Amino acid sequence: MRQSSAVRKLISCRNISRTVLQLRHLATLEFKRGNDPQFTDYSEICNTFTKVPLTFCLVPFTETFTVHDALESFGFGKFQWKMSFLTGLSWLGDAMEMMILSILGPQLLCEWRLSSYQVALLTSVVFAGMGIGAPVVGSLSDIYGRKAALMISSCWSLFYGLLSAFAPVYGWLLVLRGLVGFGLGGAPQSVTLHSEFLPEKSGGICIPLVAVFWALGSVFAALLAWVAVPALGWRWLLALSTAPMAVFVCFGFWLPESARFNLLAGKTEKAMATLAHIAKENGKPVPRGKLIAHKRKGGGRIKALFSPQYRRTTLLLWFIWFANAFAYYGIILLTTELLQAGHLCERTDNEQSCSLDCKYLTSADYKNLLWTSLAEFPGILVTILAIDRIGRKKSLALCFFMFCLSILPVYVCIGRTAVTICLFTARAFITAGFQVAIVYTPEVFPTENRALAMGTCSAMSKVGALITPFVAQVLLRTSVFGTLSLYCGFSLLGVIASLLLPIETLGRGMQESREAGEETTNTTGTSNAATQECTP
Template structure:
């Protein structure tokens, strides 16, 4: 009865406020990730860092993100989504501020690891929480819109880099990165715990109180709850009995393989392309990539990509939208790598950004839907964490290829191939989940 009333709630101010609160967390995450990309060249010059040392500053954050995604996802299924979301936001905010006080290269590495840990932990937990509150017929749209805040965060980072760092130094970027610590108060005020999480842990009265409060806020005629729970609520398993091995039992094995491969491929390609993008194409003689306008065009192209994906996930489905966007990312990557002029470089670069970031939005929608409530954050965290391994490998691999005189066309052929392969994996192994409640999906896990 509780879950039926949750699903029956009309879309209103609560859902949009939750989207904004979780989306701001996404924006701050993206802003921090973008800032280190813009700070690194300045820091390398000021501290006289070698290319290897500069590379480690970028890589250490990805290592932290991998561990954060895995551990935060596991903990969120045990102590709650809201608590873990709050803790990870605080961790990356405070650690970002400490980066501004770094007194040595080694101290900066420690702080960047902590920043990455917080970032990696926050993202899958936020997506899980949003997916457990969004109504089934609009769940995909809400999660992709949540992911679209990432593009806005990159725009904010670019503006900080070009407007403030030249005047105030690289430290100002990290000082601004502490602002999300204040945002924790918004989380405490406006973000309830997941009703599905509360039911799975036997906290039925707390779940009922949240539903009654939401019905009041959304002007829904409320009524007392029946003492008897519905069958779906009675059969909620105990979360304490779940573990990593649960992801590899028969109902979930194929889903886990599909998600891990998809996450690995998309993270591998994203970080391999975008961390090296300016260096690769500038080396080919395209000076335009050093301009602020180029960064702006590439970033702005992300936003319509998110919105197109947000519409398609509830029309043709998650599986087919994700597969399509991955395939188109591969095609655009190939032509980008073979661009012969600055105009074609910008056109294919914008198209690549459009489809690549649209795919990111869909995979954050698709992943939590593949697991039941008791292992949803665990499964999402492990998939994202495994994907981060791709993010660690790709930048180093591109560096080795450049050192061995591989050209831009060869490097982007590699990324295009990865996109095509994971598109086929999703199309072959993926299960469609559009327009279904999370409980209906849970009933299908046994099939």
Template sequence: MASVTQRLENLPLGKWHWRLLGIIAVGWAFDAMDTGIVSFVLPKLMAIWQLSSAQIGFIGSMGLVGMAVGAALAGTLADYMGRKKVLAATLLIYGLGTGACGFAWSYESLLVFRFIVGFGLGGQVPVAVTLMSEYSPTKYRGRMIVLLESSWAFGWLAAAIISYLVIPKYGWQLAFYVGAFPVIWVFYLWWHVPESAHYLIKKGQLQQAHELVCSVERSLGVPCGEPPQESDVAAPAKSVFSLAKLFTGPYLKKTICLWILWFGVVFSYYGIFMWLPTLLVKAGHSMVQSFEFVLWMTLAQIPGYFTAAALVDKIGRKPTISAFLILCAGTAYMFGTAATWNEILIWGCLMSFFNLGAWGLMYTYTPELYPTEARASGTGWAGAFGRIGGMLAPLVVGAMFTGPDKFSLVFAMFAGVLIFIALNVLVLGEETMNKSLEATDQSKSC
């Protein structure tokens, strides 16, 4: 007799899964939209409040600090309290925080609100990806998670459109009010997103998990599986999964691999994309050209995600992630040596294509390496450590870029980082394609 989780992971991909993906993706897109809106609002605030470059940088850093704290705490809480509750709570927190940014009356008040927003944003991501992983059929799980991450690009495009249409005519406050929409979306999510069946089983609620999976089976036209026997009921978890456990026995190699991967990917992303318009201007290009380039670069992310989604369930996690990282390294190096506008555009778009594709693959890979009781915690702490890379990257680039002649050096550095983390995946990583989450629960080993 198939277990409850086996029934769930062997289901055909259908309308129920796409609906769940759409609901969670809306929250993810608003995560990206909020991050994008801030980048468009800050130049306006710099003029209105007479802020220095250091103060502007600190606003961005405060959001990243909040993300790190939120990712670590929300992941741990989701393994203890449930995925659905924490997902709803983090959406509510960053929605309220974003709306509050529109009421900011000073630099200091905005710092506080940006920390709150960052906490919600950082907390939502590991919980959302864990829940989606636990409801995706095994053979389609990689594709579903990469598609979830692709909503980030659409959120950024929405931020650009809203900022273009709203800020000049109605002011920067309204842009933040629009970003508070997740406060409303929480109610829809609460009524239409179920708790994770994997989580319920780990808490000893096997009958409730069976009824939940039965409802999914019926919606997909699949006969409901047999109810579980009393002997199948798992002993409920007695304690919160701790950070220390991630560095013990079966988890050690996985944690080291993922923390290096997250640090390097987040370091490269924030180092490249936060500085890109400034680097291009300092290298001799006009402001108009730099913004035009960033727009094309953002559009190039979308096919990058879709290509990663098409490959991840066909050739495997390790080869796909490693290939995207190595190709991103090569294009980053070529971007640093590009001399003409056409060369910058081509290599830059390819760099964006592979970098954001790697992000989607990383979100697929991370929750697959941990068992249910550690899945959200492990994903959250990996994300939190990655945010440290995001905080350090702008500082490193600022220290290295002392003139136009240093442009190639900066991108050679990023190429080296990307190659290193690709080798890390090849050496320390394990292949998880077509491996059920139940098998991960049972093995708990490298």
């Protein structure tokens, strides 16, 4: 058999073992086709020696590229700005639905003569629905696509959100708000879809910027309640709060399906069409060559989250999301409770709460609620400043710790203004922590299970959100000390869980499959020598 000059040069070494050793260290080089024909074909090397690094054997005879390569070449442009706006509308609608929970309670407490437990249940049923809906929509998103799952869940939320404004009695309102919650469980898939179109270096900044829409939703809900509830009542508040979701549903047809998902699902032509569309929008050329991808293995299966590679990460993230939501929604509910009741710490354990001593929210209460809602914006700023400087893990730990520190002064029965400042600061840091978790989760899991991971993490957050009304709206009426201690305790556990996360995703590109993630993990912190070998 006639050997190429490339093979003859390698065999001319003193012995075969030294040649093989040299080949092992060539894995970090990038071999490209050149004008010299003697360096264009290395296929004979893999047939000559028994063990050669895989990256050496897979030298392409034609140019190839991945979705990651394409997105990096396109950069952040017009397409990504449109994606940010549309997915942001989904977040805005979700935020408004969440914010009105803290406003609806005091209104119904008086108008329908509800007990504090019934008010807490009305809040918790929404989170229960979200806890069920999030993993269901997440699994469907990994099987049938991000866009389809997101649009169906958004239409669901819009429909039942409008119906809940016409609920005649408490029981009907409870059922309808639970169904709204089920649809809102799909909202995190907007982050999954958005993140899969971002260049590597843009994720740490662009995803928190989408959170600006969440902050706007909180502020709009407070303003809308301030204007609508005294004049029109809570039913108009529920109806008008669905407006952002209606806009998203109308314009959501523009959203393309994720190219990463299509490629992993074997829909290469659709993936290429999406990449061509992005290139046209951003004014950049499509990379030359063939689009390649990892083979899909069991997307949308929860057992993949408990593989040896991801088990620890999954469990820690579940707790982090739980603690984040427990603290975040707790602060939102505490704001109306503390500001409405004044010096709650002066209450005795024997003082009971009933419908006869209810208080409607005053103009001053709405004003203070608006001020604490504005804390979302500095929280986003904290995320942007910290996440790409100290990393995702340390940023999470810092946010949990500062949240705990911010609510400590409330223990000593400080005045109304001081309470507002403390709640503002605490909400800013827990908002930042939530955004860091939203950035980290899609980065650490592969495309084949990314949506399911986001869905299950979101479901765990709703468990925390489901529990927190009984702490912030029920336990608070008998023990301020116990209430604040629970929030401090869970935030400190969040610090520990954040630092125990096994993977730091700063500077780590998105993984398409578990195998790709294993390769990245194996090469992190070691030499660049290849760890896989090919055999004839």
